[in-house]
Amino acid sequence: xxxxxxxxxxxxxxxxxxxxxxxxxxxxxxxxxxxxxxxxxxxxxxxxxxxxxxxxxxxxxxxxxxxxxxxxxxxxxxxxxxxxxxxxx
Numbered sequence: 001x002x003x004x005x006x007x008x009x010x011x012x013x014x015x016x017x018x019x020x021x022x023x024x025x026x027x028x029x030x031x032x033x034x035x036x037x038x039x040x041x042x043x044x045x046x047x048x049x050x051x052x053x054x055x056x057x058x059x060x061x062x063x064x065x066x067x068x069x070x071x072x073x074x075x076x077x078x079x080x081x082x083x084x085x086x087x088x089x
Contacts, residue, residue: 036079
């Protein structure tokens with residue numbers, strides 16, 4: 001199931017909050033179980049983030065075709081890559 005604009009806005013709002021810490025991934029995954037979720041370190045992703053926040057880079061995942069790939073198009077997004085930024089980021 002694809003990501004809808006209101007969900008993306010809620011996800012961005014949660015990640016932008018001052019208390020978006022280590023629980024963000026599990027809370028978002030629980031709240032949006034229809035999306036594919038990947039958690040990794042920001043240094044593991046070479047693509048430019050869709051959005052960057054204090055603790056996380058947000059990448060959109062398009063898994064509609066045979067191979068999953070990062071996309072900049074929210075209308076094609078079927079998941080989220082949540083990349084944890086380092087303390088110095």
